[in-house]
Amino acid sequence: MPWDEWEGLKADAAARGATQMRLNQQPADPEGGPSENLKSDKKAWVAAGEGVSGLKTGIGKALTALESGQAGLGDSSGCQSAAAQKELYDSWKKYVGDVSARCGELGGLLEQAGHDLSKSDQSVLTELDRLKVKYADTEAVGGQAKEK
Numbered sequence: 001m002p003w004d005e006w007e008g009l010k011a012d013a014a015a016r017g018a019t020q021m022r023l024n025q026q027p028a029d030p031e032g033g034p035s036e037n038l039k040s041d042k043k044a045w046v047a048a049g050e051g052v053s054g055l056k057t058g059i060g061k062a063l064t065a066l067e068s069g070q071a072g073l074g075d076s077s078g079c080q081s082a083a084a085q086k087e088l089y090d091s092w093k094k095y096v097g098d099v100s101a102r103c104g105e106l107g108g109l110l111e112q113a114g115h116d117l118s119k120s121d122q123s124v125l126t127e128l129d130r131l132k133v134k135y136a137d138t139e140a141v142g143g144q145a146k147e148k
Contacts, residue, residue, distance in 0.1 A: 045114025053107025059100040066092060095137075102135040 070089045073082060109127050 042114045046111050047114075049107045049109070049111030049114060051107070052103050052110060055103040055107075056100050059096060059103065063093065063096050063100070066096065098135050102131060105131055105134075 066089070070086075073086060073089075077083065106128075109124075109131070113124055
């Protein structure tokens with residue numbers, strides 16, 4: 001293609017005006033506020049929050065089963081496998097407790113968002129990021145070789 005032809009095609013495209021790309025989203029509001037077409041259902045937010053908070057019940061049952069399975073272990077100092085099992089139990093007990101707490105806090109945050117939709121997206125994102133940092137997954141403990 002000759003250079004002149006290429007320049008002509010570019011000029012024609014520029015004359016038609018810029019086309020904005022939109023990928024599965026509402027067009028941006030020129031004033032930066034919420035779009036008139038954007039709707040949120042408070043009941044859906046509250047139901048989601050209650051559902052996530054409700055996970056704590058099942059997690060609590062799992063933690064109780066984990067504790068009852070550990071009950072007969074006794075002193076683990078004389079047996080390496082018992083000591084490893086105790087270490088694994090302690091690790092999982094902490095992890096499952098953290099998951100339960102995370103569900104409670106996230107569920108509360110979702111419910112609150114349903115009750116108070118006047119919060120900005122940034123403030124909700126800040127709260128979610130705070131939970132992400134607070135409940136960062138722990139390093140794996142069980143099954144790793146230890147130095148002697």
